[in-house]
Amino acid sequence: MADDEIDYNIVFPDAVTSERHWQGTKEPVVILLGWAGCRDKHLSKYSSIYNEQGCVTIRYTAPLKTVFISESFGYKELSSTAHKLLEILYDYEVENSPIFFHVFSNGGFMLYRYIVELLHSDKQFSSLHVVGAVVDSAPGSGNVRGALRALRATLGPKINPVLRYILLVLFAVTVFLLRVLLYPVTKYIHKNHYDALREKPPAxxxxxxxxxxxxxxxxxxxxxxxxxxxxxxxxxxxxDFVSTPHVSHFQEFPEQYALKCRDFLVACMKDADGAEIKKRHQVQNH
Structure with a gap:
């Protein structure tokens, strides 16, 4: 079972809230993919945007080592994580519900990349109905300085200064060699998340x-x-929020941020309903 293997949180809305917002249709399942080093208590504040809208929410943040180490060395550990995460939909029997993603920073976007690839290529998941995605503070490409800032913030002040320095240097050298200097060659072995979804984006x-x-x-x-x-x-x-730091738009402008997310979700659901009605008419006419 997927829930024995990855650390996630799922929240179901109460029936009254769900019915008030979705009026008999299946409520969306919103999958939130946290930034590297994100704590669940922070991610839960974002999921509340959708819980209050009567949605099911699934929160997950990939471990630091998979984001900063596995991906840097071209080891696709996040691909198996993506598979386990999508299996959760079947574990809770919500695979027929509309799916919506909320993705944070490169840490979330790297995992999102593999989810998109599975949705495109895996027979089991090809029937899942994704209606849209919000992407917060991502994606970035080949920015060693930005990656170092992210790692330094993630490590925090409590780690030994010497160890922090060693980790930052090793990380910088690795990223520069594999993801910048040698990338024209290494991309044929392991394309980065940015190029992968620029070339084959979800529709x-x-x-x-x-x-x-x-x-x-x-x-x-x-x-x-x-x-x-x-x-x-x-x-x-x-x-463009113009003045806000990395993944801090909700913190700085909570009402505006939440409104944009909710309005976009509602618009995606309406578009999906319209497309489904059009599809049914086409089938009936044939």
Whole structure:
């Protein structure tokens, strides 16, 4: 069972709240993928946006070693994590519900990349119905300085200064060699998350929330991703909070942030309902 293998939290809405918001239709299942080093008490504040909207929520944050070490060395450990995470939908018998993602920073986006690939390629998961995704402070590409800032913040002040210095140096050298200097060669073995989803993005609607003041993820990387998706015909929107630090938009502007997420989810659900009605008419006409 997937729930024996990965550490996640799932919350079901009460029936009254769900019915009030979704009026007889299946409530969405929102999967929140936390940033590297994210604590569940912080992620739960984001899930409450959707719990109050009558949604089922699943919270999960990938371990630090898989984000900073496994991915840096090209070991696709997150691929098996993605598989286990999607299996949770079947464990709780919500696989027929609309699925919505809320993804944070590169730590969440790396896992999201493998989920998207499974949804495209795995027969078991191909029937899952994804209606949309919010991406917060991601994705970034080839930014060694930003990656070091993220790792330093994640390690925190309690770790031994000498050990912190050694870890940062080793990480910087590894990322620069494998993900920058040698990437023209190593990408044929293991393409990074940014390039993978630029080349083969999911078709569902996406909302990118970011800030040009972000010191970890360059706003230009996010804007390039958004522009690429538009050129490929993917429904995509974005919003620049301008002044907020990395993954701090909700903290700085809670009402505006929550409203954008809820409005986008509702719009995605309406679009999905419209597409389903159109599909049924086409079948009936044939």
């Amino acid at each position: 569902w609607p996406q909302l990118y929330l970011y800030s040009r003041a972000d010191q970890v993820i360059r706003h230009s990387d996010i804007e390039l991703m958004v522009e690429t998706l538009k050129q490929k015909g993917v429904p995509v929107d974005s919003f």
